[in-house]
Amino acid sequence: xxxxxxxxxxxxxxxxxxxxxxxxxxxxxxxxxxxxxxxxxxxxxxxxxxxxxxxxxxxxxxxxxxxxxxxxxxxxxxxxxxxxxxxxxxxxxxxxxxxxxxxxxxxxxxxxxxxxxxxxxxxxxxxxxxxxxxxxxxxxxxxxxxxxxxxxxxxxxxxxxxxxxxxxxxxxxxxxxxxxxxxxxxxxxxxxxxxxxxxxxxxxxxxxxxxxxxxxxxxxxxxxxxxxxxxxxxxxxxxxxxxxxxxxxxxxxxxxxxxxxxxxxxxxxxxxxxxxxxxxxxxxxxxxxxxxxxxxxxxxxxxxxxxxxxxxxxxxxxxxxxxxxxxxxx
Amino acid sequence: xxxxxxxxxxxxxxxxxxxxxxxxxxxxxxxxxxxxxxxxxxxxxxxxxxxxxxxxxxxxxxxxxxxxxxxxxxxxxxxxxxxxxxxxxxxxxxxxxxxxxxxxxxxxxxxxxxxxxxxxxxxxxxxxxxxxxxxxxxxxxxxxxxxxxxxxxxxxxxxxxxxxxxxxxxxxxxxxxxxxxxxxxxxxxxxxxxxxxxxxxxxxxxxxxxxxxxxxxxxxxxxxxxxxxxxxxxxxxxxxxxxxxxxxxxxxxxxxxxxxxxxxxxxxxxxxxxxxxxxxxxxxxxx
Numbered sequence: 131x132x133x134x135x136x137x138x139x140x141x142x143x144x145x146x147x148x149x150x151x152x153x154x155x156x157x158x159x160x161x162x163x164x165x166x167x168x169x170x171x172x173x174x175x176x177x178x179x180x181x182x183x184x185x186x187x188x189x190x191x192x193x194x195x196x197x198x199x200x201x202x203x204x205x206x207x208x209x210x211x212x213x214x215x216x217x218x219x220x221x222x223x224x225x226x227x228x229x230x231x232x233x234x235x236x237x238x239x240x241x242x243x244x245x246x247x248x249x250x251x252x253x254x255x256x257x258x259x260x261x262x263x264x265x266x267x268x269x270x271x272x273x274x275x276x277x278x279x280x281x282x283x284x285x286x287x288x289x290x291x292x293x294x295x296x297x298x299x300x301x302x303x304x305x306x307x308x309x310x311x312x313x314x315x316x317x318x319x320x321x322x323x324x325x326x327x328x329x330x331x332x333x334x335x336x337x338x339x340x341x342x343x344x345x346x347x348x349x350x351x352x353x354x355x356x357x358x359x360x361x362x363x364x365x366x367x368x369x370x371x372x373x374x375x376x377x378x379x380x381x382x383x384x385x386x387x388x389x390x391x392x393x394x395x396x397x398x399x400x401x402x403x404x405x406x407x408x409x410x411x412x413x414x415x416x417x418x419x420x421x422x423x424x425x426x427x428x429x430x431x432x433x434x435x436x437x438x439x440x441x442x443x444x445x446x447x448x449x450x451x452x453x454x455x456x457x458x459x460x
Numbered sequence: 461x462x463x464x465x466x467x468x469x470x471x472x473x474x475x476x477x478x479x480x481x482x483x484x485x486x487x488x489x490x491x492x493x494x495x496x497x498x499x500x501x502x503x504x505x506x507x508x509x510x511x512x513x514x515x516x517x518x519x520x521x522x523x524x525x526x527x528x529x530x531x532x533x534x535x536x537x538x539x540x541x542x543x544x545x546x547x548x549x550x551x552x553x554x555x556x557x558x559x560x561x562x563x564x565x566x567x568x569x570x571x572x573x574x575x576x577x578x579x580x581x582x583x584x585x586x587x588x589x590x591x592x593x594x595x596x597x598x599x600x601x602x603x604x605x606x607x608x609x610x611x612x613x614x615x616x617x618x619x620x621x622x623x624x625x626x627x628x629x630x631x632x633x634x635x636x637x638x639x640x641x642x643x644x645x646x647x648x649x650x651x652x653x654x655x656x657x658x659x660x661x662x663x664x665x666x667x668x669x670x671x672x673x674x675x676x677x678x679x680x681x682x683x684x685x686x687x688x689x690x691x692x693x694x695x696x697x698x699x700x701x702x703x704x705x706x707x708x709x710x711x712x713x714x715x716x717x718x719x720x721x722x723x724x725x726x727x728x729x730x731x732x733x734x735x736x737x738x739x740x741x742x743x744x745x746x747x
Contacts, residue, residue, distance in 0.1 A: 170595070194594065197628075202621035205584045209528075209591025212569070212577060215598075217591075233584055233618065241578040242570045 132351075133329045136368075137319040142351065146313035151345060152250050154289025155307055156181030159218055160188045161290070162297035169297055170210060172196055173220045174203045179309075180220035180250045200225045204233040204245070211243035216297055223249025223265030223306060231271055238302050239277045246296045246303045247272070252282075253344070253395035254423070254440060255310040255433040264428040270400025272304035273373050279324060280373040282306040282394075282402075284347040285314045288370055291322040299324065308395075310433050312345035327376035333363025337458065338451050339383035342393040343369045343402045346442065350393050353447035364451060375405050381413045389454040390418045393447055395437075398422040417457035419450035463678055467510065471677045474544060475505035479706050479742050481540040481553050486720035487735040489557040492565065494724065495703035495716040496610065497537035499641045502675045503608075503699060504541040511684045513603065516546035519574035525603050526592055528577050530585020531610035531639070532566040533718075538575065539563050547574050583616025585609055586636060590626040590694075593634040604688075607636045612644035615653045620665075626694040627666035634694040635687045636667075639674065641703040643714035662696045674699030707741045 132138055139146055163169045163185055172194040177183040186193040194210075196202045200221050207217035219226060226249055227234050238245045252265045272280050281296065281303060283289035289307065296303040321328060330347065331354045342350040347368045354366045365383055369376065384390055390410065392403035403420040410416060421442055428436055437443045463471075478501045486492045508514070513525045529538055536556060543550040548562075555561035562572040566580030577588055589607035596603060613619055626634055640658065642649050649655050659669045668690045672679040680699065687695035703717065704710035715725045721734040729737050 170598075191598065196621075196625055199621040199625070201584075201618040202587045202625055205587030205618060205622065206591035206594070206625060208584075209577075209588035209593075210595040211591075212588065213592045213595035215595045232581055236578060236581050237584050237588055240568065 131332060133332050136328055136330050137317055138315050138330060139317050142313065142315050143355065146315065148311040149286035149314055150308055150311050151283050151286055151289040152181045152307040152309060154283060154286030155248060155293050155305070156184040158290035158293025159185050162294050163189050163192065165294070166216065166297060168214060168216045169218070170194060170215045171218045171220065172203055172207050174198055174200050174226065176221050176250070180248065182220045200230045201233050204230040204247070205237050207245045208233070208237035208241055208243055211238070211245045212241065216244055216246070218246045218248055220248045220250065222263060223252040223268040224263050227268055227271055227304065228265060235275050239275045242277060244300050244302060246305060248305045248307060250307045251309040252306045253308060254428040254436040255308055255345070255395065257310070257433045257436060258430050260430040261427040266397045266423045266428065267400070268304070268306060269372055269394070269396050269402065270404065273400065273405060277302055278373065279303045279371065281324065281371050282343045283370055284344060284368050285312060285316055287314055287316045287318065288320070288322060292324070292370065295322065295324050306344065308345050313348040315348055315351070322370070325371045325374050325376060327367050327369045327371070327379045329365055330368050331364070331366035333358060333365065336363045336365040336387050338362070338364045338389045338391060338454055339367060339387040340364055340391045340393060340447065340451065341367045341369050341380065341402065341406055343372060344395055346393050346395050349444045350447055352444045353451065356444065356448050357451055362451065362455065369402055372402050372405055375409060377409050377413070380406055380409055384410050384414050384416045389416055389458040391421060391447065391450045391454050392418065393421040395442065396422050398424055417454050419454045421446055421450050463510070463681055468677050471505045471509050472502070474509050475501045476706070476742060476746055477544055478505055478537065478540045480739060481543065481550060482536050483721055483735060483738045483742065485536055485540065485553040485556045487722050488554045489720060490723065491557055492536060492720050493533045493718050494720055495643065495710065495713070496531070496534040496639065496641065498707065499674070499701040499703045499705045500534055500537050500608070500639050501705065502677055503637060503680055504537050506677050506680050507606065508541045508545040510681060516542070519547060523603055526576055526605045528585055528589040528592065528605065528607045529567060529575070529579055530607055531582060531613055532579030534610070534639070535567045538567065542574055582610070582613035583618035586619055587622030587625065589634055589636070590622050590629070590631055593631040594629055597631070597633060605634050607634065609636055609638045611638060611640045611642065611649050611655060614655050614658065623662065623665045623667065630692060631694045632691055635684065635697060636694065637697045637699055639701055640698055641701045643703050643717055645717050647714055659698055666693055668693045668695045669698060670695065671698045671700065674701035675705060706745045707738045709737065709741060
């Protein structure tokens with residue numbers, strides 16, 4: 131059953147509204163810019179793809195175009211933040227933080243200045259562009275850097291809220307965004323707080339906790355509905371903040387359910403699954419299954435073809451849940 | 461505003477004190493870079509004792525000029541200059557690179573007030589200084605942003621991205637001072653990766669370039685003044701310096717790039733005598 135408290139859209143299972151998470155960024159950053167004149171946006175020749183062009187139209191004097199130079203993107207922003215601005219830096223995740231990771235580590239994190247790094251077109255869903263542009267390692271890269279908060283919004287509305295919250299945080303943030311249109315699950319009334327995972331679905335007597343992040347959370351809901359038909363009861367949790375992880379919630383649910391499945395459009399190494407495994411290994415070990423990219427690179431194709439090919443679809447989530455149930459202590 | 465002879469003598473005397481402290485702190489630290497800090501001592505003395513608008517007792521003063529050190533490995537010269545200028549006691553310099561010290565091996569912004577930025581990995585300073593200068597201009601601030609770089613880090617792509625950016629935005633409030641000492645860790649720059657013609661390259665990227673002798677205080681101060689009058693472009697002060705300046709035994713010897721006294725080449729002076737001999741040579745360099 132959908133959790134009432136999550137205040138999800140009524141049509142979440144029936145032709146939900148569609149928008150890319152990056153569109154949420156485009157809206158949110160304009161709102162953040164209205165609320166605080168210190169907010170500036172930088173891009174590396176990708177104003178429209180990153181949706182930064184909305185900010186560019188609203189606040190041309192606070193928009194900075196650095197050209198195709200992602201290392202410059204990070205370091206110019208570090209200087210601006212050092213002065214007192216709140217910069218959002220935008221490019222594809224494959225390049226930002228893919229290409230400028232050391233600059234982010236030294237001049238933003240170690241330097242301790244509040245830059246918000248926005249990696250767009252993350253995951254295999256970017257599709258036809260192929261493996262070079264399909265960032266699948268960014269969460270691991272950014273999670274490893276001290277002082278960084280890491281956020282991966284499940285839909286455009288959550289992305290909008292997360293962007294506004296990130297601007298107020300006063301410390302470095304990584305935000306991961308998708309290119310493809312994906313179901314809008316949340317509403318204006320859905321709670322959002324950095325660091326607080328939210329239950330979206332809860333069965334009567336859940337046996338498996340499924341933790342998802344990003345637009346794949348919708349697939350997790352679809353899987354939960356399938357499983358319910360087979361009398362397998364689960365909890366579905368949207369983990370929008372991968373760092374700091376909501377450890378309390380995760381441990382509670384592992385304890386309650388006894389088995390865990392993680393779902394992400396990212397390598398299974400070092401991402402959401404890795405983060406949760408680290409926590410549970412320490413606090414309350416339970417059988418775990420990991421749905422994600424199994425240590426491979428992607429290729430060209432449609433998002434749907436790639437998600438199926440690499441075993442990250444609804445069917446795979448259902449299988450992973452059953453597998454984890456089989457390993458669960460009775 | 462030209463300097464009087466007396467002012468020049470005062471700055472030269474400060475530079476000598478800064479150099480002596482560098483030798484002492486590096487010997488104490490048992491690691492760190494010697495040649496670069498010595499080579500930049502005259503410029504640091506001129507900056508902290510004449511050029512910069514700053515207040516050692518109020519390092520966060522909003523209107524201060526910003527000094528962004530890109531090549532963080534020469535930070536001993538900055539620490540020494542800051543200590544002599546009154547930011548902290550000179551004795552604290554002897555904690556350099558030691559556990560618990562505010563004087564990290566490479567400078568960290570949130571550890572020591574006044575260092576402005578964390579640096580060490582090369583090639584990221586010009587971009588940061590350019591971002592700083594652009595942000596300050598957005599808010600109509602009048603302070604200047606100085607960025608000190610090495611010649612070796614001109615080999616980094618990030619440097620040229622920043623140089624291009626500063627040219628595009630016509631950051632007249634930005635002055636880069638490049639330590640052109642011709643050495644890097646593995647040898648002479650023109651052998652490792654030829655950089656010349658540096659001045660032409662910067663002019664081609666829409667910078668105003670002033671070449672100076674980096675040990676001539678009057679020339680450096682005049683170049684900083686000239687940069688103020690350039691209203692169309694950022695300025696590069698290309699400062700030709702002698703690595704190891706002040707200690708004839710090690711001047712221009714790239715092997716002293718990354719070694720402290722007591723740990724450097726021993727073909728001229730035995731390790732245990734290096735500190736003592738270097739301090740004597742420095743004293744003898746007093747004009």
